[in-house]
Amino acid sequence: MVHIERATLETSEEAIRRTMGALDWENVVRSGSKVVIKPNGCHVRFLPGLVTTPKLLGELVKLVKTRAGEVVVVESDLQRFTADQVFDGLGYRGAVERAGGRCSNMTAERQIEVDIPGGQHWKRRTMPESLVETDVFITMPVIKTHKLWLVTLGVKNNFGNVPEADRVKYQKYLPQVVGDFNAYRPADLTIVDGIVGMEGDGPIAGIPKKLDLVLGGNNLVATDAALCNIMGFNPLDSGLIRNVYERGMGPVDLDRIEFSGAPLDDVRTPYIGPPKDLISRSERWVRKHPKLANFIYRSWFFSIAKRTAWGVRGLYGYKSNYHKQVMETGLWEGYDWENLMEVYTPIA
Numbered sequence: 001m002v003h004i005e006r007a008t009l010e011t012s013e014e015a016i017r018r019t020m021g022a023l024d025w026e027n028v029v030r031s032g033s034k035v036v037i038k039p040n041g042c043h044v045r046f047l048p049g050l051v052t053t054p055k056l057l058g059e060l061v062k063l064v065k066t067r068a069g070e071v072v073v074v075e076s077d078l079q080r081f082t083a084d085q086v087f088d089g090l091g092y093r094g095a096v097e098r099a100g101g102r103c104s105n106m107t108a109e110r111q112i113e114v115d116i117p118g119g120q121h122w123k124r125r126t127m128p129e130s131l132v133e134t135d136v137f138i139t140m141p142v143i144k145t146h147k148l149w150l151v152t153l154g155v156k157n158n159f160g161n162v163p164e165a166d167r168v169k170y171q172k173y174l175p176q177v178v179g180d181f182n183a184y185r186p187a188d189l190t191i192v193d194g195i196v197g198m199e200g201d202g203p204i205a206g207i208p209k210k211l212d213l214v215l216g217g218n219n220l221v222a223t224d225a226a227l228c229n230i231m232g233f234n235p236l237d238s239g240l241i242r243n244v245y246e247r248g249m250g251p252v253d254l255d256r257i258e259f260s261g262a263p264l265d266d267v268r269t270p271y272i273g274p275p276k277d278l279i280s281r282s283e284r285w286v287r288k289h290p291k292l293a294n295f296i297y298r299s300w301f302f303s304i305a306k307r308t309a310w311g312v313r314g315l316y317g318y319k320s321n322y323h324k325q326v327m328e329t330g331l332w333e334g335y336d337w338e339n340l341m342e343v344y345t346p347i348a
Helices: 012-022 054-064 083-089 092-098 129-133 154-161 167-184 220-231 239-246 278-286 290-298 301-315 318-329 337-344
Strands: 002-006 034-039 070-075 102-105 111-115 124-128 136-140 142-146 150-152 189-199 207-217 259-261
Touching: 002 012, 002 220, 012 054, 012 189, 012 207, 012 259, 034 054, 034 129, 034 154, 054 070, 054 092, 054 136, 054 189, 070 083, 070 092, 070 129, 083 092, 083 102, 092 102, 111 129, 124 129, 136 154, 142 207, 142 220, 150 154, 150 220, 154 167, 154 220, 154 239, 167 239, 167 290, 189 220, 207 220, 207 318, 220 239, 278 290, 278 301, 290 301, 301 318
Parallel strands: 002 259, 034 070, 034 136, 070 102, 136 189, 142 189
Antiparallel strands: 002 207, 111 124, 142 150, 189 207
């Protein structure tokens, strides 16, 4: 089942309630249970379409807490930021605690060794306590492109469950790695923040895209397939979605997916895909070399690489065109997005 709601920031709470109702969430979240929610918290500063909106996250926590005994919002340390910096910088901690939940840094949690069913990269490894001991797992992605993997939706969002801060080392094997984490703890529900998405050079330095949607599904693969259709992509063109589909974790054929709410044809909004310029091609090459990627993205060399990349892009007009595209949307007006893009974000 995939449910689609038209929504704005002003109507998002009711849209989340209707979406959860369509998914029969009260039979998923039993009274007194523990629920873990994973937003897309890929940065420490908020831009619409870059990360899960704090307001929507708080609204989901508030609703779930009416039945759950405990609601925990989780994230792992990033390449250069801790999860706690994400919780505080984005306003997640305040929104979650006001709604009756709490935040937990999975990198700092107790790690428990588990078996991975059908594991491809691992047969056995440690997992964060939150994933091992939760009764219900909800993932809350944003509708974004990804320069390396075409899209970052529900399947990719769970890469953030990998507790190692240096998980860039797994990019070479990412379909198997993400597939293993989804196989160990598949999402019971996916609730999608589709108010603003991101197209082009996502998941960070893309172009914000207004969608005004809230979506949800009770199968992660089916939900991602529906989102890809909205974006104008074939879900099997993403190695991440293809991997979990080939494991039998869900359908991608729309004829095998039940829909409710707004018609899919009415909300389809084709996306600009990831760029193929020199810098983007270089990044795709780097991801195949884990040691080099770790050095570039996690050492003193990163600031040099970042500035050089934008400098090179300036030479062939990419930077000026990107600036124009973002300004035309008006969605980041009032945000310090130029400094954020050029100084503080990862290349990939």
